[in-house]
Amino acid sequence: MNDPSISRRSLLQATAVGAGALALGEVAFGPASPAQAAATFYKGADVSWAQQMEAHGYYWRNASGVKQDIFTILKGYGLTAVRLRTFVNPSSDPANGHCSISETAALAVRARDAGMAIDIDYMFGDTWNSVGVQNPPAAWKNMSYSQMRSAMSSYVTSSMTVLKNAGVTPTWVQIGNEENSGICHPVGSVSNGAQMTGLLNAAHDAIKNVFPSALVMVHLAQPQKYASMQTFFNAFHGNGGKWDMNGFSSYGSASVAASIVGNMKSISNQYGKPFMQVEFGGQVTNPSGTASALKAYGSALKSSGGQGLFYWEPEGYSPFTGYTMGAWDSSTREPTAAMNGFAAF
Numbered sequence: 001m002n003d004p005s006i007s008r009r010s011l012l013q014a015t016a017v018g019a020g021a022l023a024l025g026e027v028a029f030g031p032a033s034p035a036q037a038a039a040t041f042y043k044g045a046d047v048s049w050a051q052q053m054e055a056h057g058y059y060w061r062n063a064s065g066v067k068q069d070i071f072t073i074l075k076g077y078g079l080t081a082v083r084l085r086t087f088v089n090p091s092s093d094p095a096n097g098h099c100s101i102s103e104t105a106a107l108a109v110r111a112r113d114a115g116m117a118i119d120i121d122y123m124f125g126d127t128w129n130s131v132g133v134q135n136p137p138a139a140w141k142n143m144s145y146s147q148m149r150s151a152m153s154s155y156v157t158s159s160m161t162v163l164k165n166a167g168v169t170p171t172w173v174q175i176g177n178e179e180n181s182g183i184c185h186p187v188g189s190v191s192n193g194a195q196m197t198g199l200l201n202a203a204h205d206a207i208k209n210v211f212p213s214a215l216v217m218v219h220l221a222q223p224q225k226y227a228s229m230q231t232f233f234n235a236f237h238g239n240g241g242k243w244d245m246n247g248f249s250s251y252g253s254a255s256v257a258a259s260i261v262g263n264m265k266s267i268s269n270q271y272g273k274p275f276m277q278v279e280f281g282g283q284v285t286n287p288s289g290t291a292s293a294l295k296a297y298g299s300a301l302k303s304s305g306g307q308g309l310f311y312w313e314p315e316g317y318s319p320f321t322g323y324t325m326g327a328w329d330s331s332t333r334e335p336t337a338a339m340n341g342f343a344a345f
Helices: 008-018 034-039 050-055 070-076 101-113 145-165 193-210 226-238 254-270 287-304 337-344
Strands: 042-046 081-086 117-122 172-175 215-221 245-249 275-279 308-312
Touching (some): 042 117, 050 101, 081 101, 081 308, 101 117, 101 145, 172 193, 193 215, 193 226, 215 226, 254 287, 287 308, 287 337
Parallel strands (some): 042 081, 042 308, 081 117, 117 172, 172 215, 215 245, 245 275, 275 308
C-alpha cells in the first residue's frame, strides 16, 4: 500500500469488522543451522490461511492454469521458506481464528516435506495481535505477572513439543507479532519493560530448551517510525532481553523501500542482530506495482545484509477474506504478476 504507516493487519481487522533445489537456498527436510541461515537469503511467504481455505473448497492454479499444491507453486517462484502463525485458544472463524498449534504443526509438516524452512509466529493471543492490538489470551487475562510468566513458559514449551513430536524443527521462532507496544497488555506492555522482557525471555528460554538451534526473533512493525522501534528496544534490551534476530513488517511502495530497509539495518546494527522482513504485501489490483515494490525491498535487503523477505498471505483471495493485498486472482485462481517480483532479486 502506498502509505507505509498503515499496518497490513490493521487493514485486515478493519475489513473483517466491516465484512481480517538447495542451489536456490532450500532447506531439505530440516532446519537451517544459524550459520546456514545467515549465509542464505530466504524468499518466503506466510500461508497460514491455506488449511482453512482448502477446508472450504478453495484451491490454487499455477501461472499456466494447472491446479497444484500451494507449496509446489510457491517453490516454482523460488520461494524457500514459509511463515506460520499460531494462536493460543483460537475460535473456528475461517479468517480470524484457527491456527491452533495442532493445525500449525500439520501445515508445518507439509512445508517440511516440500523442503522449505519454517518460521513460527507466536501471536500470544487467541486472535490477531499487531502493532495496534496486543490482547492476551482470554485464559491469561486476569493473571498476575508471575502467573502469566509461568503460563507463557508452559504454553511455549508444550507447543514447541507438539512441533518436535511432529518431526518439525523451525529455523526461526517469533516471540510476538508486531510487538512495538509490548505483548499481553497491560501486564507485558512496553511501558512495563521489566515485565514485558520477563515474558519474552520466558518464551525465549522455552524455545531454546526444545530447539536449541532455532533463531528466536522479535518482530516490529512500521520500521519507518524509528522512535517506536527504539522505545521497544530500550525497554527490551535495557531489561536483559534475550533474542537472536529482528523481523520487520513493511507494506510501503517501491519508492520508500531503500529508506525503510535502511532503518531496519540501522536499528539491527545498533544491537548487533541480523534481520529480515517477515511481512510484505501490495494491492491485488495493482500487481505490477506490487512486483516493483517486492523487487525494491528484496534488492535493498540483499544489499544491506538482510536475510530474507516474506510475502504475507499471497495465496489469500476473495471471498474467503476481505484482505486485498494478496497475489492471487480470485476469478482465475492463478497467481498475479506480483509474484514475478520474486525473480527480480
